[in-house]
Amino acid sequence: MSLTVVLVEPAGPLNLGSVARLCANFGVEDLRLVAPRCDPGDLDAQRMAVHGDQVLKRARHFPTLFDALTDCQRVVASCGRIDHGEIPLQAPEQVMPWVQQGLESAAQVALVFGRENRGLSNEELLLSQRVVRLHSSEAYPSLNLSHAVAVMLHELERVRRQPTGQLNAVLQEVETAEPTQLINCLNDAEDLLLEAGFLLQHTARARMAKVKGLLQRALVRPEELAMLRGMVRQLRWAIRCHRP
Incomplete structure (x- = not known):
């Protein structure tokens, strides 16, 4: 072990x-x-x-x-x-x-x-x-x-x-994503949400803590986390490409 x-x-x-x-x-x-x-x-x-x-x-x-x-x-x-x-x-x-x-x-x-x-x-x-x-x-x-x-x-x-x-x-459970991988994904999402204006610097930490808790309780699978991270990266690319 x-x-x-x-x-x-x-x-x-x-x-x-x-x-x-x-x-x-x-x-x-x-x-x-x-x-x-x-x-x-x-x-x-x-x-x-x-x-x-x-x-x-x-x-x-x-x-x-x-x-x-x-x-x-x-x-x-x-x-x-x-x-x-x-x-x-x-x-x-x-x-x-x-x-x-x-x-x-x-x-x-x-x-x-x-x-x-x-x-x-x-x-x-x-x-x-x-x-x-x-x-x-x-x-x-x-x-x-x-x-x-x-x-x-x-x-x-x-x-x-x-x-x-x-x-x-x-035990009858599916495998969940590694905690550090989830945090890395959420850090990327936080940067995106700050850039998009959904989050503000002075409230970002508290609001993202709620998101972290939600995803931990949901027991996100590795393939689901990969999809979320792909969505974040694609949205960031789209925002930057269409910025005037």
């Missing part, structure tokens, strides 16, 4: 080391750090990693979450916040069969976790195809970073041990 755990701006060396240990516990070799706020070489991180020290040493660094996901076909984000806008949230038992199916088909799959103090922004959540809300108290829903990673990896391992027939019975 090809699974990666992505941590966005991890700040605590104890948490970072604990996540590296969890990766070793569950056979995850690829740990990616987005703009980390602590040093993976910190002694506290190394002590907490125990036999995950090699995972910690091999962890790759990326400047943005988008950069960390460019090779990923399936992306799942964890969300513990209540102010997530209209982004649909699912339980881990709903999402992990889809993750396992991707791993069995040799897809690159990412599990994304946010900052210890404020999680992932809504814009970052929209880079994923599924957003998971763990079962926790409504009064205090946000779990410690390493605890959230443990729950997600344990649920995936539970699903992995199910008979193949049970897994296939849960």
Whole structure:
């Protein structure tokens, strides 16, 4: 399987080391750090990693979450916040069969976790195809970073041990477009809509966030995304050719 755990701006060396240990516990070799706020070489991180020290040493660094996901076909984000806008949230038992199916088909799959103090922004959540809300108290829903990673990896391992027939019975879905490809298409569309006057600079970000949410919920297929991108490019060409 090809699974990666992505941590966005991890700040605590104890948490970072604990996540590296969890990766070793569950056979995850690829740990990616987005703009980390602590040093993976910190002694506290190394002590907490125990036999995950090699995972910690091999962890790759990326400047943005988008950069960390460019090779990923399936992306799942964890969300513990209540102010997530209209982004649909699912339980881990709903999402992990889809993750396992991707791993069995040799897809690159990412599990994304946010900052210890404020999680992932809504814009970052929209880079994923599924957003998971763990079962926790409504009064205090946000779990410690390493605890959230443990729950997600344990649920995936539970699903992995199910008979193949049970897994296939849960899933009857078509393949969806990669998140980064969708964002690239929407960036092209935003430029076109700004040029056409449909969007204004001061409202473009908010309006395009609604479009991103709509398309993520629609589970756009790769061939449908290619058609949308072709439409955008053809419209841009037509506008420029007929401009006086």
